[in-house]
Amino acid sequence: MARAPVINPPASTLLALYRTMVMARAIERRLWVLERLERMAPSIRVTGFEALQVAAAAALRPGRDWVVSGPLDLALRLAMGMSPLDVMLAVFEKASPYASSASRLVNTPAMGGRHVAQAAGIAYATQVSGRDEVTLVCTDERGIYTGDWHEGLNFAGAHGLPLICLVEEIAGGSRPIARHLEASPATRAEGYGLAAETLDGGDFGAASAAFGGLRPPEELEAQAWQDPIDRMRRRLAAAGGLSDDADDEIQRESARAIAAAVVEARQAPSPEGAQALDNVFSSDLVG
Amino acid sequence: MIEAVRAAITEEMERDERVLVMGEDVGRKGGVFGATEGLYARFGEARVLDTPLAESGIVGVAIGAALNGLIPIAEIQFADFIHPAFDQIVSEAARTRYRSNGDWSVPMVIRAPFGGGVHGGLYHSQSIEAFYAHVPGLKVVIPSTPADAHGLLKSAIRDPDPVLFLEHKKIYRLVAEEVPDGDHLVPIGPAVVRREGTNISCFAWGLMTHYCLQAAEQLAADGVSVEVVDLRSLAPLDRDTILQSVRKTGKAIVVHEDNITGGFGAEIAAIISEHAFDSLDGPVVRVAGPDIPAMPFNNAQEDFFMPNPTKIAEAMKKLAAY
Incomplete structure (x- = not known):
């Protein structure tokens, strides 16, 4: 299947991905403020996942490949075409955060793994139809404790489906079972016949290599947590693709875009209460 | 089937x-x-x-x-x-x-x-x-x-x-009939009146529809006319047909196998009492499975659990005499 080479993307691509990472972080910070000052919906943590998610997005083809994402995956959704305004309209309860069929972005509220089984179904439809599509499904590490995660991967492995399951580990998470076991999520996936590896999600290069083509398993060095945005900035600067002034401008651009999105979302019309009755069923009648 | x-x-x-x-x-x-x-x-x-x-x-x-x-x-x-x-x-x-x-x-x-x-x-x-x-x-x-x-x-x-x-x-193998030729579609939603009647409205679905029809036949011998409505779809529910029937007969009975408490018969009874109260000439009656966790294997206990034409007919007679 034709896939974009991503292991060494050009500087312009790296810079675009870096902008997305910065934007995701800035939105997270803004949501944190909105939650506390205006009692908006609780914000979620995206810090630390940006490099991994934009690396994944860089390997996908927006509009063709499928993404089934969860609450952690803001940087991924931004990289796949969601705008800061889309985010803010949902935050201000003016639009659904789950409406994105045009971009094949299935945004789910699930923290567990039930959407992994659905992703396997999406990939099965791809296989049956003979289309050239890949499905990426994301779950945080808690998802692997659910039956649906295993049922989905079992189905995907049995049918050899074009599915990538990204398990995002939350540093400092409780890991109620994993701390007692040696088996990583990758080891469990291998049990279902899937190629799998564990990588440092804060390292864009490692993530990019993994999504561009799975590399042979290797032992990862234990690393202190490093901000993936800092690492990406150093990478770009070392390659001569990002000056301090340019970086400052990217930060300001993000702030301006988010501020504008907040203003527009505040001013957007709110649906009527009775519109809560809409879209329970299709209006198309059969028979 | x-x-x-x-x-x-x-x-x-x-x-x-x-x-x-x-x-x-x-x-x-x-x-x-x-x-x-x-x-x-x-x-x-x-x-x-x-x-x-x-x-x-x-x-x-x-x-x-x-x-x-x-x-x-x-x-x-x-x-x-x-x-x-x-x-x-x-x-x-x-x-x-x-x-x-x-x-x-x-x-x-x-x-x-x-x-x-x-x-x-x-x-x-x-x-x-x-x-x-x-x-x-x-x-x-x-x-x-x-x-x-x-x-x-x-x-x-x-x-x-x-x-x-x-x-x-x-x-699956109890009921046989000819299926209409061609691309025959039955719309989801409308109920169907399987037997017209004037004294009691009986609402059911699945196997119970057939049992209710048998019970209605028994009642007919006693001069009681029972209307049997096969709901066919519980969601969406054909409230109009339910209410139209009850307004005609003034008495209603709902039959299902599921446990009586919280069974779908309760919803039908609520709809009738809310929207056709003035037409009622008796309580809305439910014939349903008892509130036990599951249907037992034991033959006698399975029979005890299941509504059947005899039990339904008895309930109909009691309601007719109310």
């Missing part, structure tokens, strides 16, 4: 290559009741898919396939086994259109044989309709005749929303 189910699936698979069936033993075996017999050879493994014994995964995969353009018919081998898939059905299939503000839809059918009186015991006899008829966004259809099974299933497959299609396994 099982032939009608198989014919509907076959015709829809021939009509639309997006339609596929999936479930435990639906492929080579053709399903435990034979509903998919011959489809594997005819349509191939990709469209007649044997799945692991994992109901949540079956429904989850079907949801994903529907999101990506297919029209899955997911078979749950027995309705008793559907409970692991409750979260996928309620939180995902039924809610996807709503939570996406109409952007996504999940056109899929979940078929499940249900009901007792077949010596199936605790885990092959359950009636589950009340759990799911409670869920907006999900349609719940229960045919009682081969023609309806055929026409309603074809409509369900063409429906843009998820449909739970419950087939009473005792009538």
